[in-house]
Amino acid sequence: MNHGTLLQVEGLSRFYGPLQAVKDISFAVQQGEVLGFxxxxxxxxxxxxxxxxxxxxxxxxxxxxxxxxxxxxPRAAKAAIGYLPEQPPVYRDLTVDEYLDYCxxxxxxxxxxxxxxxxxxxxxxxxxxxxxxxxxxxSKGYQQRVxxxxxxxxxxxxxxxxxxxxxxxxxxxxxxxxxxxELGKEHSVILSTHILTEVQTVCNHVxxxxxxxxxxxxxxxxxxxxxxxxxxxxxFRNTPDLAAIARLTGVMNVESxxxxxxxxxxxxxxxxxxxxxxLSVEQNWxxxxxxxxxxxxxxxxxxxxxxxxxxxxxxx
Amino acid sequence: xxxxxxRHELRRLFLSPLAWIILAVxxxxxxxxxxxxxxxxxxxxxxxxxxxxxxxxxxxxATPLFGNAAIVxxxxxxxxxxxxxxxxxxxxxxxxxxxxxxxxTEIVLGKYLGLYTFLLIQLLLIALMPLSLLVGGxxxxxxxxxxxxxxxxxxxxxxxxxxxxxxxxxxQTVAAVSTFGMLLFFWLLDWARTGVGGGVLPYLSLLNxxxxxxxxxxxxxxxxxxxLFIATFxxxxxxxxxxxxxxx
Numbered sequence: 001m002n003h004g005t006l007l008q009v010e011g012l013s014r015f016y017g018p019l020q021a022v023k024d025i026s027f028a029v030q031q032g033e034v035l036g037f038x039x040x041x042x043x044x045x046x047x048x049x050x051x052x053x054x055x056x057x058x059x060x061x062x063x064x065x066x067x068x069x070x071x072x073x074p075r076a077a078k079a080a081i082g083y084l085p086e087q088p089p090v091y092r093d094l095t096v097d098e099y100l101d102y103c104x105x106x107x108x109x110x111x112x113x114x115x116x117x118x119x120x121x122x123x124x125x126x127x128x129x130x131x132x133x134x135x136x137x138x139s140k141g142y143q144q145r146v147x148x149x150x151x152x153x154x155x156x157x158x159x160x161x162x163x164x165x166x167x168x169x170x171x172x173x174x175x176x177x178x179x180x181x182e183l184g185k186e187h188s189v190i191l192s193t194h195i196l197t198e199v200q201t202v203c204n205h206v207x208x209x210x211x212x213x214x215x216x217x218x219x220x221x222x223x224x225x226x227x228x229x230x231x232x233x234x235x236f237r238n239t240p241d242l243a244a245i246a247r248l249t250g251v252m253n254v255e256s257x258x259x260x261x262x263x264x265x266x267x268x269x270x271x272x273x274x275x276x277x278x279l280s281v282e283q284n285w286x287x288x289x290x291x292x293x294x295x296x297x298x299x300x301x302x303x304x305x306x307x308x309x310x311x312x313x314x315x316x
Numbered sequence: 317x318x319x320x321x322x323r324h325e326l327r328r329l330f331l332s333p334l335a336w337i338i339l340a341v342x343x344x345x346x347x348x349x350x351x352x353x354x355x356x357x358x359x360x361x362x363x364x365x366x367x368x369x370x371x372x373x374x375x376x377x378a379t380p381l382f383g384n385a386a387i388v389x390x391x392x393x394x395x396x397x398x399x400x401x402x403x404x405x406x407x408x409x410x411x412x413x414x415x416x417x418x419x420x421t422e423i424v425l426g427k428y429l430g431l432y433t434f435l436l437i438q439l440l441l442i443a444l445m446p447l448s449l450l451v452g453g454x455x456x457x458x459x460x461x462x463x464x465x466x467x468x469x470x471x472x473x474x475x476x477x478x479x480x481x482x483x484x485x486x487x488q489t490v491a492a493v494s495t496f497g498m499l500l501f502f503w504l505l506d507w508a509r510t511g512v513g514g515g516v517l518p519y520l521s522l523l524n525x526x527x528x529x530x531x532x533x534x535x536x537x538x539x540x541x542x543x544l545f546i547a548t549f550x551x552x553x554x555x556x557x558x559x560x561x562x563x564x
Contacts, residue, residue: 053415057561079417089412093331105320106416150412 004031006080006157006188007052012061014047014212021047023212025061029158029205034184036203037192040305044212045192046086049162052190053083066157079107082156082187086163088147092136096127096146099135100153107154121149125179141172148176152183159183160190165198177202196297206297210305225268226300231293232273235261237286244279248272261289317418321426326433329396335434338396342388343441349384350445353377374456378446382463382530385442386470389435390503393471394495396434397478398488400427401557405486414561424553428479435471439464459532466529469542473522474499476549483556 007029014022022044029035039045050056052063054074063070066080091099100121104114122128125145130138135146144164151159164180165173180202183189193199199206199220206223208216218226234240240262246254250270257263266272273290280287329335357376364371404410413423443464449455481495482488499522506524508517518524522545525538 050411053411055411055414055561075417075419078415081415083411083415085408085411087408089407089409091328091409092407093328102320102324103412103416106317106413106418108317108417 005029006031006066007190008062008064009052010062010064012048012051012063013059014044014051014056015059021212022051022058025209025212025214027207027214027217029188029190031157031188032184032186033205034180034189034191034203035205035207036199037190037207037209038194038196038199038301039192039209040194043209043305045209046162047212048209049083049160049190049192050085053081053160054078055083055085079154080157082151082154082159084147084151084159084161084164086166088143089150090135090143090146093134095132095134096122096138096149097131099146100149103150104153109154117153117155121153124152124182125149126175141168141175144168144172144176145179148179152187155187157187158190159187162192163194164191165193165195173198196301200297208301208304215304216300223297223300232264232266232276233257233261233289233291233293234264234276234287235289236280237288238284240280240285241283244283245276248275248279317422318426318429321413321418321423322429322433325400325427325430329430329434335396338392339438339441342385342392342438345388346381346385346442347445350377350381353380354449372456373449373453374446374459377449378455378460378463379530379532381442381446382467385439385467386526386530389438389467389471389474390499391496393435393474393478394481394492394499397431397475397495398482398492400431400479400482402482402486402488402491410560420554420557424479424550424557428475428550428553431475431479432472435475436468439467439471442467456532462532462534463530465534466526466538469529469539470522470526473502473542473545473549476546476553477502480549480553480556483553 005028009028010026012022012025013020025048037045037048047056051058052065052070054070054077057071063077065077068077068080070077091102094102097118100118101114104117105111109117119128122131125148127142127145127149130142135143138146144167148161148164151161161180165176168176177198180189180191184202184204191198191203204220206216206218206220207214242254242262245251245262245264250266250272251264252267253265255263255265264272264276273292277287277290279285354377357373360376364376401410404413443460446455446460477498478491478495481498482491484494485491502520502522504523505517505521525541528535528538
């Protein structure tokens with residue numbers, strides 16, 4: 001796949017009065033990338049997405065979509081974007097077909113091609129059966145799909161989805177994730193969510209935003225590496241010598257865990273398990289349990305969003 | 317693109333029962349008034365014959381009917397205009413328009429044109445009543461055309477104010493009441509006598525620039541007044557929607 005930069009964001013900031021909701025965010029999205037945008041509620045995810053789609057004017061910064069500056073040439077830039085807001089922008093008193101035809105017209109699809117565009121979007125989103133039904137009578141999951149169909153009807157290079165799986169049942173969530181993965185093959189997708197597994201299953205690039213700042217920006221491979229670290233939980237029958245454990249190569253920190261165990265943090269590259277076992281036998285500590293722990297995305301997320309000074313990988 | 321939005325607005329208006337009800341109720345009320353005017357005309361017909369044809373059926377029936385229509389529409393336009401933007405804001409459908417490759421002006425003009433087309437349909441239905449008199453005699457078409465033009469311009473102003481008011485709020489009733497208040501105020505500006513603004517305020521009155529048309533007096537100054545009135549409120553609407561993006 002061609003790796004052209006489709007979306008470029010530089011120094012984006014947004015103030016609501018004195019409150020700075022988004023602080024100097026910069027990133028780029030390549031073609032064929034599915035970018036997961038993670039953050040707790042109120043972190044600035046939606047604000048950022050609204051700015052990317054021209055629904056909100058940035059206080060500072062530049063946004064370039066497919067080579068067009070969003071502020072200087074909004075029409076061309078917006079034509080390259082499909083946007084699903086948090087709440088799908090559907091008219092409940094129209095049928096799915098009527099609504100999608102209107103969206104196609106709004107996105108300047110020529111009259112002769114509208115039907116084909118509509119059918120293609122319906123096909124992708126699994127709406128073929130419900131074309132003649134009123135949107136207001138559809139379930140939440142189907143309305144969400146209509147919202148996605150609206151965002152992709154003009155085949156934009158960049159698709160921005162704000163919490164596409166919020167409020168759906170597990171089966172619908174799986175379908176939507178599958179759809180997003182499919183979309184990611186041809187388009188660039190930015191997806192905001194606060195569901196962590198969603199990012200792991202769907203995205204190939206992850207960003208975490210907290211209090212308006214970008215605190216993590218890595219590919220999912222790097223993320224997987226980061227998650228391989230690096231905690232061993234140990235339990236001994238006798239009291240071990242903490243200082244001796246801390247002296248082992250690769251061990252960064254030792255602390256006592258709940259229930260009388262020990263937690264040993266080590267560098268991901270050097271695994272001190274073998275040395276630890278050997279030491280335990282030599283000193284007769286009576287090793288009772290040794291559990292290697294994989295850090296989950298949740299751990300990283302919590303660590304980053306709790307610690308205000310964390311800036312790990314912001315420049316990556 | 318403007319036409320796309322206009323067609324969409326018009327279509328959605330007719331999807332709700334409100335549009336049909338309004339057409340029917342206004343037509344019914346004005347038909348009642350029309351009949352009274354016709355009856356009055358029949359009563360004084362013999363006297364008019366003696367006046368060398370200075371007054372005809374158009375003056376006696378159509379002109380007062382159009383005057384009544386202006387008042388009735390002043391009451392009705394707020395109800396039909398109130399949902400234009402408020403509803404979209406409520407249902408959070410505005411992002412659809414904002415993230416489409418459209419300028420704010422296109423959005424506003426599209427919505428305006430949709431509403432205005434509806435009002436012109438209403439006007440057409442009203443015009444059919446005096447035209448039905450052709451069955452029994454002749455009409456003064458110049459006077460009729462001038463009256464219709466006056467009403468059309470007046471409705472253009474009503475629609476522009478209605479659109480602007482609906483961009484201000486999320487609540488339809490608030491939009492309706494403020495539109496009504498604004499329109500009535502512009503109507504009544506005429507009441508200002510001497511003293512503060514005694515000269516200027518009546519000049520700004522909608523009434524004073526519509527009445528000449530109804531009397532068959534076509535004055536370009538009145539046309540320009542109406543066009544400026546419409547343009548002002550449309551420009552304010554564009555500004556207000558732009559504020560949605562800038563402020564927040």
